[in-house]
Amino acid sequence: MVQTEFARILADPLELSRQWSREGRKVIGCLDSYIPEEFIHAAGMIPLRILGSTGNVTLADSYLPVFAGKLARSILEQGLRGDLVHLAGVAVSNSSDAVRMLYDLWGRHIPQQRAFLIDVPAILEGETNHRVFRQAMLDFKDELEKFTGKTLESAALRRSIAVFNENRKLLKEMASLLSASPPRLSAETYLDAILSGFVLTKEQHNDLLRQLLESSSGKTSENTEKLVPLHVSGPILVDRSFLPLVRKCGATLASEDLGTGSRYFWDEVDEVGDPVEAIVERYWNKITESYKTPMERRWLHLLNQIERSRAAGVIFVIEKYSDEDQYDYPVWRDRLRSRGIPSLLLDSELVLESEQVRTRVQTFVEIVKGGAFS
């Protein structure tokens, strides 16, 4: 069953990439969502998204303070511990101050691995910033060409764009099954399918997604009748125990605008015209992390997802010490409140399961339902 396959892959997310490396294929670790993976793919390498780990951080504590956040700290921990030794390189953008610091730290403490930096402007609007952004993307392309000794031909780029766009279309189709009434896919399967995509080749992921969509066709996800449909928003959700916890509290995920979810796959690359420029435009226009994309565009994406799923409430999962997302929350909360949609803020450090989280989610579900046993 494809669901079992996703779970098997996620049990050891780096195993496949180790295997690729043993087979002589070059793997580039992407440390955030501004890395144009199509360039890496077209250069004959495999982009692998690194999403940190939930274990203790000890080695990285010497270089990054606690307030850099668990994601950046645990990625550096993985690097220092040698978990990522099989990667040919890592690519970083300045999507946040902490992630940007990883570029310097990698160069200093893991110099045997090539680190690429994409200097993304502070906010993605305005002509000047667009020029800077475009040049940063082109520089990254040039660096990849020097690194591989190959020129990125238009034909290869078009093939990569087609593979990635198919992946995005399949993921969007999966999102529509999740939001259907009744849902045609369980929330747990949805999350596993998305997370698996970060550690599979896009071709492998597309195959599994097609199988999943085919097996879900015409089916209704079990036992969702009495569950309250919720939307989950935030930069990252990798804790697979969270959705079962939400289910135990009487609710389920109906839609999301996660950095590791729809924000990652919602926007496609235009397949007409120059492929390099199309890729640049896609990453310029994509809905993404707080403080890079103008606020109103992010709000519209959030609102569209909620309206699509008819979610009765929103849970914001925000990484502790992530100032960018913490600043957003009061604005989103007030706007949602004015539309009669309640929201809950949960602090995460990649891990969400605890009795405190369970009590908060259960109380929130009780509020959404209008009482403890409505």
Place this chain on the structure above:
Amino acid sequence: MVFVAGIDMGAKSTKAVILDDQRRIRGSSFIRTRPDFAAIAREVLDLALQNAGIKESDLSYIATTGFGRYNVPFRDIQITDITCVGTGAVFLFPKTRTVLDIGAQSTRALRVSETGKVKEFRTNDKCAAGAGGFIGRAAKYLEIEIEDVGRLSLEAAKPQTISSVCAVLAESEIINHVSAGEGVENILRGVHNSLGSRALALMKRAGLEDEVTFVGGVARQKGMIKALEDTVKRKVNVSDEPHMVGALGAALLALRRLEKLQQDKRTELRGLSAEKEKPQSSALVTQH
């Protein structure tokens, strides 16, 4: 007469309240939480039954709450402590619209409706700096019995400032105050003031309304009540047994749940009897 029970299994103590169908408290009990939650829940319920002078078989419904609410095998329903304290506080003080609950490990601020339903809530972080555990650590360092903390704090003439947001660092501040020769009562009041200002921030985020009710084990400390009133600049409601409000709320919700189930059953029975009469009735209609 119908009886229900509410059991609140908190981090430090477990409480039980027994109510009758007129919403009168018929018995209660209070013991320390220890490992083997199921046995503790059994013990606290037995004590409350004894106190009420009834048998377990007289109970029609049992609701559990608190962090150990899932560990009571003989429960009928489990409800969060946030929902329960909201219900309990509004039952005791009907004009309550903001509830502050400070227990051993957690602090919660709630905005509630006139029926006690939670409209908005905020909780403290995992760290104990804003909860009763912090006072316990301070008392231990100062070699004061926890029962004496509230009285001593009330005697403070020159409250000291404890500014740190971290319980461990705050302990260093306490050590500095002791080294500087400050009186224990002034340091304890500083601890209470520190908790009061954190609680104010939490209440503001949840929505600070006119009438505030303070519940939870820490509300038994008179010095803490004074510190809170000074911080929020108004009188706050505190019941005689503020630590029992969660269990009371659980019992009230147990009764509400039981009444709803009975009402549903009556509706269902009425539906069935209406169904039986239907053919005859429709036959009459058809004839005309």
